[in-house]
Amino acid sequence: MSRKAPEIDLKSAEMITFGGFVFLAKKRELQTVEGKAVELRSQSAEVLSVLAARSGEIVSKDALMRAVWPDTFVTEDSLTQCIADIRRALGDDAHKIVETLPKRGYRLNADLLDAAGSAATAGAERTKSRILRRGLLAAIVLVAVAIGAYYGTEIWRAAPARSSDMPRIAVFPFDDFSTGADKGYLSDAVADGIITELARSKTYAVIARNSSFRYRDQPTDARRIGEELGVDFLLEGSQQKIGDRLKVTAQLLNADDGSHLWANAYDREIGDLFVVQEEIIRTLSARVGHRIERTWPESSSARVSALHYHLMGLVELDKDFSAAGNELFRQLNLKAIEADPNSQFGYIGLAFSYRNDAVFGFHRQEHSFEEALRLAAEYADKAILLAPDDAEAYYVRARIHNEAGEIEQALIRFDQAIALNPGDSDILEASAAPLLFIGRIDEAIDRIKQAMGIDPFYPDWYHWDMGWALWEKNNCGAALTEMQRMSRIPSGAQRMLAGIQACLGNVREAKEALAIFLKDSPGDSIREQRKKWEKLYSNPVRFERWAEHMRIAGLPEE
Known part of the structure; x- marks a missing residue:
């Protein structure tokens, strides 16, 4: 590593221009010269700020990694994502603004402005900005990932x-x-x-x-x-x-x-x-x-309709991972079964929906944790029976085994899912959970990092699981940083955030996060969590640490 984060200081300029864009260095904000905000992820803005601090100079990847992620376990794919994100925001298809110097690093080619002269210069350099259109992110779980050779990228x-x-x-x-x-x-x-x-x-x-x-x-x-x-x-x-x-x-x-x-x-x-x-x-x-x-x-109109409803449900769940979103997901998968009771799609969806109920306490008034897991297992087994070559069916069954404390069975099902589709990054990432419960923390972190590395634009919930893994490692500062990298922390993840904040002694923030979680999961308690998870941990001391952090966050005993 060539430079530590404190050694890279922003230059005195407050505004840096890139053609028709302006980067406000102190606020880490990107705008058009007309003043319209341009969407840029927080870590991408941090990368841009480091490049802006040394505009016109080559900044090595090591220096960027050290400056932006000084205490976090990330691979170079995180930096690559940020560079791609910056280029898309700037419309820099030709890579002229953010230049790649092979084996050396990146260089920002920009004009630095002081605050006094910025308005006049910005007016002279006004150009049309290209704002990327973003389509709906269909959240299908059937995500295939790279399983190929290293080609130098x-x-x-x-x-x-x-x-x-x-x-x-x-x-x-x-x-x-x-x-x-x-x-x-x-x-x-x-x-x-x-x-x-x-x-x-x-x-x-x-x-x-x-x-x-x-x-x-x-x-x-x-x-x-x-x-x-x-x-x-x-x-x-x-x-x-x-x-x-x-x-x-x-x-x-x-x-x-x-x-x-x-x-x-x-x-x-x-x-x-x-x-x-x-x-x-x-x-x-x-x-x-x-x-x-x-x-x-086999192909048929009924099977296609079932797939249609299943995909619709996944999109809705991705937009709203809450009790209401999970219920809509379930109803659409019931329609999938009605359309074709002999295809696996609806049963996989129902298995996931009841698993979500069990883990996050959705619809607690309708069924207990054990009942929700029993229903989830029945639907997953039905999906495996109908489609013994579908990795998703084994994947959801593995997660249900995991929640039931059947760790060995979970690892076996994960292995079956990976064997059927070794290129699915979601399955690889999720297989870290049973490893965390049995204390193989470094191995779990490696799996999450590997999944991040082979999916350049991995979904937010990878940060959630990495936050959990780092909490298990008692690196709570890095865990908080990881959680804050999510574009939006859903209600289900607020409980993990509460535990991390409690670990850091941030009592007010821990209580605020837990309150958000409890809006969707009323009735949760230390007793309920002990019933769910104490048996999962191979070392009971590790669960007691979690219970103590939940107490700090304000979770009642009963």
Whole structure:
């Protein structure tokens, strides 16, 4: 590491301009020159402030990492995410404002202004700003991640070593050209299915859905995206539902030069969705040079409808992870079962919904912790029976075993899920939980870091679990920093935040966080938590530490 955080001080300039943008150094705020705020994540703003402090100079990755994350366990993918986030906010597709110097670091090419002259200069440099359009983030749990080789892109350093001949592919969300009631009917189902099946094949490194879908509604710059995601190929396309017909187009691009390798169009009955996915995957496989040999799922309009309701539920739960959001998620999955009782989607959704009830105390008045877990297990077992090759079914069953204190069974189910889909970062990340309960804390942290490393734009709940892991390690300052990196701390995570604040002696903040949690989970108590979790901890002293922090936060004994 070349410089410690205190050695990097902002220059005297209060405002730094980047074409049509202004960065307010002291406030860590990015605006257009017209004064309109531009969305930028807090850690991205911190990275930008360090670069601004040494504008025109090359700042090494080590210096940036030390300055922004001095006490936190992160991999270089966190820095890569921030650089990509800054570039997107600035519309810096050509990487001219934030310049990459291979093997040396980054350089900010900007004009520094003092406060007195900023207004006149800003007016002279007024240009149109490009604000990124952000599509809905469909929160499907079927997230496939990279399982390929290290090709020199530092984003993948945390990933395990893999076969060097494994091609890397990013699948973008397909544009939806449907209109009226058909608009959004299947959301991102086509692209999701392709991602899952390619990752399942174990012969492709498929970038995580969470990362590739960040490029929604952006022009396809194959070289830039290929560099940012570390991929060799890009698959993009469109879908359009017209009544009972489904029209799909797809094309494969070479990420090195943007050349078209293959394109095709499909016009089928809506029930042929899975058939279309299969044809795209098989053709893509032939073009890239690997064949996929497996039995493909049966396709029917009923199965497609079930998938539709399940996806809708996941989107709603992602928007509102609360008792109300979980209930809506459950109702949509009941509709999925009604549409097709022989497909697994609705049962997986119901299993997750009852598991959420048990863990977070949602709908406590309707069923106890034990009853909620029993229902969750029944639905998960039904999903496994219907779809023994679906990693999601084993994944939710693993989480239910974990909550029931059946740690060995949880580890076995996680292994089964990972074997079925070794490229799913969510499964890898979630498998850290049983490791934390049995005291294998460093191993759990490594798994979370690995999941972060192979999904450049990992979801917020990874920070939540890392906060938990760091609390277990008694590194509560770093745990708080990790929690604060979430874009929004949902009510379910406020309990963890309360424990971390109590650990730090921040009594008022701990009580405030716990109060938010209890609004959705009334009736929680030390006794209830002891009943749920004491048996999970291999060392009872570690649970007692949690109980004490809950007391500090104001949780009653009974």
